[in-house]
Amino acid sequence: xFDTILNHRTIRKYKIDPIPEQILQYILExxxxxxxxxxxxxxxxxxxxxxxxxxxxxxxxxxxPMVKEAPVVLTFCADFNRFNKWCRLNKAxxxxxxxxxxxxxxxxxxxxxxxxCVAAEDAGLGICYLGTTTYxxxxxxxxxxxxxxxxxxxxxxxxxxxESPELTDRLPLEAVVHxxxxxxxxxxxxxxxYREKELITTYxxxxxxxxxxxxxxxxxxxRYKKDDNVLFxxxxxxxxxxxxxxxxxx
Amino acid sequence: xFDTILNHRTIRKYKIDPIPEQILQYILExxxxxxxxxxxxxxxxxxxxxxxxxxxxxxxxxxxPMVKEAPVVLTFCADFNRFNKWCRLNKAxxxxxxxxxxxxxxxxxxxxxxxxCVAAEDAGLGICYLGTTTYxxxxxxxxxxxxxxxxxxxxxxxxxxxESPELTDRLPLEAVVHxxxxxxxxxxxxxxxYREKELITTYxxxxxxxxxxxxxxxxxxxRYKKDDNVLFxxxxxxxxxxxxxxxxxx
Numbered sequence: 001x002f003d004t005i006l007n008h009r010t011i012r013k014y015k016i017d018p019i020p021e022q023i024l025q026y027i028l029e030x031x032x033x034x035x036x037x038x039x040x041x042x043x044x045x046x047x048x049x050x051x052x053x054x055x056x057x058x059x060x061x062x063x064x065p066m067v068k069e070a071p072v073v074l075t076f077c078a079d080f081n082r083f084n085k086w087c088r089l090n091k092a093x094x095x096x097x098x099x100x101x102x103x104x105x106x107x108x109x110x111x112x113x114x115x116x117c118v119a120a121e122d123a124g125l126g127i128c129y130l131g132t133t134t135y136x137x138x139x140x141x142x143x144x145x146x147x148x149x150x151x152x153x154x155x156x157x158x159x160x161x162x163e164s165p166e167l168t169d170r171l172p173l174e175a176v177v178h179x180x181x182x183x184x185x186x187x188x189x190x191x192x193x194y195r196e197k198e199l200i201t202t203y204x205x206x207x208x209x210x211x212x213x214x215x216x217x218x219x220x221x222x223r224y225k226k227d228d229n230v231l232f233x234x235x236x237x238x239x240x241x242x243x244x245x246x247x248x249x250x
Numbered sequence: 251x252f253d254t255i256l257n258h259r260t261i262r263k264y265k266i267d268p269i270p271e272q273i274l275q276y277i278l279e280x281x282x283x284x285x286x287x288x289x290x291x292x293x294x295x296x297x298x299x300x301x302x303x304x305x306x307x308x309x310x311x312x313x314x315p316m317v318k319e320a321p322v323v324l325t326f327c328a329d330f331n332r333f334n335k336w337c338r339l340n341k342a343x344x345x346x347x348x349x350x351x352x353x354x355x356x357x358x359x360x361x362x363x364x365x366x367c368v369a370a371e372d373a374g375l376g377i378c379y380l381g382t383t384t385y386x387x388x389x390x391x392x393x394x395x396x397x398x399x400x401x402x403x404x405x406x407x408x409x410x411x412x413e414s415p416e417l418t419d420r421l422p423l424e425a426v427v428h429x430x431x432x433x434x435x436x437x438x439x440x441x442x443x444y445r446e447k448e449l450i451t452t453y454x455x456x457x458x459x460x461x462x463x464x465x466x467x468x469x470x471x472x473r474y475k476k477d478d479n480v481l482f483x484x485x486x487x488x489x490x491x492x493x494x495x496x497x498x499x500x
Binding site: 087115144180227 | 255257260285289290293297299300303332337341343344350351354357364365378379381395418419421423427435440444463465469473474477487498
């Protein structure tokens with residue numbers, strides 16, 4: 001198992017082989033063993049295999065090819081709709097139309113997502129997370145018919161790997177783990193923690209290709225730009241409002 | 251590995267044995283192999299073993315005994331502080347003072363948390379998630395000295411199990427998985443999906459003990475009440491503002 005976790009690679013190219021229904025079920029069964037707040041299971045998983053719907057999802061993920069090419073696309077949603085319906089059917093008035101409740105459900109959904117991914121990789125499948133989900137939540141809601149109380153938080157494409165990429169670099173453990181309390185970083189801490197990353201050839205090529213001076217500028221000026229973040233931020237907050245999670249907040 | 255995931259139980263009672271440093275390191279190394287947006291690793295893990303600091307953390311988690319009794323308390327934080335500092339040291343102007351960026355970092359932190367938990371259980375440890383983290387983020391920030399750009403999103407207590415609880419019930423898989431698109435639930439779907447849960451003796455006792463008519467009322471009127479949710483919701487939004495994630499939003 002440690003091997004499964006330690007050998008995780010993001011897989012973006014998949015064989016055309018479908019995932020046998022039985023294996024997919026097994027992975028999802030394992031996934032939903034994840035801890036969940038008060039055992040409320042405040043999530044839904046949309047498992048999309050239909051080619052037409054995958055095509056509709058593709059632009060929601062900026063047309064990354066994995067969405068059409070992977071045999072299965074899993075959209076993990078924070079979901080209070082099911083729980084609220086159960087409450088109302090049982091003479092109970094749900095009070096979950098607020099931001100805290102959205103976060104509670106989002107946490108549930110994300111723990112399940114990672115559990116599904118570990119189980120999938122252990123079964124020989126490859127996975128890729130799509131961070132575009134929070135950017136384009138509104139469009140995804142339309143395509144997947146998500147009702148009030150449901151917000152997509154992440155998406156995973158799933159299939160048998162047709163590539164074997166190298167292990168991705170990580171910061172040294174000491175860069176992300178703090179003993180007892182947070183020890184804020186001095187300039188020289190930052191330099192030390194990021195030194196190895198900055199020396200990686202692929203990243204140095206990124207910098208050149210993008211005509212930038214530093215690797216950090218590739219992130220701030222090209223990949224994760226302020227204007228985009230602010231735009232998609234407002235959209236996401238509107239979506240939370242629209243899906244009924246901001247009823248008590250301005 | 252499937253066994254590890256399928257046998258997950260929340261463990262609330264721990265032996266007094268400490269976790270050997272080497273094992274803890276190994277688990278955390280495994281944990282940080284989890285996927286992360288653009289490989290930015292927008293999280294920090296605070297590993298608290300100091301008795302005095304665990305005592306200060308305890309009230310942040312409504313004095314649940316695990317916080318003081320577990321040898322290790324891991325607080326998983328969305329963290330843009332480290333990345334922002336790296337940007338500024340490298341002539342790059344970070345644009346991550348917004349809600350989308352908070353969500354991106356929170357997702358990173360939660361995927362790592364679940365990866366750590368699976369690795370920990372595989373190493374024979376027991377874990378318990380504390381949902382109180384989002385309720386009491388402000389107090390946790392004070393106790394753990396979290397700077398601007400850092401917000402705690404979940405906490406896990408960790409130790410060698412001193413109890414062997416039964417497997418917790420889950421809704422049937424078909425209740426939480428949707429094929430291709432979301433199929434909204436009819437009243438009879440809800441009744442069918444929750445029937446088994448409602449028949450569980452422990453839950454029926456909950457209902458009696460709390461003088462309620464239905465299990466759902468135990469959730470809405472006792473465990474996760476509207477007034478609390480609305481209160482902690484406003485506090486959490488204030489914290490996001492305070493930690494610098496709402497600069498472009500009202």
